Amino acid sequence: MAAKITVVGSINMDLVTISNKVPKMGETLLGQEFKTIPGGKGANQAVAAARLGADVRMVGCVGDDVFGSELKDHLNKQGVDVTDVEQVPGSTGTATILVSEGDNSIIVVPAANHQVTPEFVEKKRDAIAGSDFLLVQLEIPLESVQKAVSIAKENGVKVVLNPAPIQGLSEELLSQADYITPNEHELELLLKGRDEQFIKEKVIVTKGSKGLTFYKDGEEINVRSYKVDVIDTTGAGDSFNGGLAVGLGQGLSLKAACKFGNAVAALSTTKLGAQNGMPTKAEVEQFIAVNG
Numbered sequence: 001m002a003a004k005i006t007v008v009g010s011i012n013m014d015l016v017t018i019s020n021k022v023p024k025m026g027e028t029l030l031g032q033e034f035k036t037i038p039g040g041k042g043a044n045q046a047v048a049a050a051r052l053g054a055d056v057r058m059v060g061c062v063g064d065d066v067f068g069s070e071l072k073d074h075l076n077k078q079g080v081d082v083t084d085v086e087q088v089p090g091s092t093g094t095a096t097i098l099v100s101e102g103d104n105s106i107i108v109v110p111a112a113n114h115q116v117t118p119e120f121v122e123k124k125r126d127a128i129a130g131s132d133f134l135l136v137q138l139e140i141p142l143e144s145v146q147k148a149v150s151i152a153k154e155n156g157v158k159v160v161l162n163p164a165p166i167q168g169l170s171e172e173l174l175s176q177a178d179y180i181t182p183n184e185h186e187l188e189l190l191l192k193g194r195d196e197q198f199i200k201e202k203v204i205v206t207k208g209s210k211g212l213t214f215y216k217d218g219e220e221i222n223v224r225s226y227k228v229d230v231i232d233t234t235g236a237g238d239s240f241n242g243g244l245a246v247g248l249g250q251g252l253s254l255k256a257a258c259k260f261g262n263a264v265a266a267l268s269t270t271k272l273g274a275q276n277g278m279p280t281k282a283e284v285e286q287f288i289a290v291n292g
Helices: 041-051 066-077 111-115 118-123 125-129 142-154 171-176 184-191 196-200 236-249 254-268 281-291
Strands: 004-008 012-019 033-039 055-063 085-088 093-100 103-109 133-136 158-161 204-206 212-216 219-223
Touching: 004 041, 004 125, 004 142, 004 236, 012 066, 033 041, 033 066, 041 055, 041 066, 041 133, 041 236, 055 066, 055 111, 055 125, 066 085, 085 111, 093 111, 118 125, 118 142, 125 142, 133 142, 133 236, 142 158, 142 171, 158 171, 158 236, 171 196, 184 196, 184 204, 204 236, 204 254, 212 254, 219 254, 236 254, 254 281
Parallel strands: 004 055, 004 133, 012 093, 055 085, 133 158
Antiparallel strands: 012 033, 093 103, 204 212, 212 219
């Protein structure tokens, strides 16, 4: 039986412009390419889990504009239940990304994502309560994340908290999360002024090409990454979180679920675009069989 996973989080349209150089203030340049690509950490994680065969519900907001309609339709086509994605007056969240000279600069406008309020989340209580796992990130108001996690804990739902983009988090939120998935930089900020042991027994630290680390009974356990020909790392972390939740939902041990998530993340980097590159369960299982 497929794991039931609810994702409460952001839904964005990424507006990507590719240029040979970055314009100076007041300068106009001709760019090489422009693309609109579905994004947002919440939506990315929902698509990752759905492609792996989970029963996924997305809770979030998009605007009543063209992007909002496109994104709801896209999520639905990826196998994500969008019953709890509402179109609200105004603009859909966007990330304007300029790719130039081997680097990028990004401006994020949350827009409709700010309408995912605690009151909105409360209306979606049944969706959260009926899940096996709740996936949350930090691209919606922090108090709404706390509300979703509290509902999950009241109903025995396991919580995976991806603390990105990193910000100050309460002891209550950290204590209620079952798994916390920071990268190395995010972990450093999480640990400031805190009891390391309290955090470390919950964290799975993602380290990109260096794999990941988690702690069990005080022992550090390392899980290696997979070597692939990388094309685009966008969304790799989101792919891992979706894969982790699916693996745990299938009853895998934490180490096996981390290995599964690493394989999902690795495969996601072999194609352009966050959601476009996310693999199916069959692709991941074949990849693990070949690569060990």
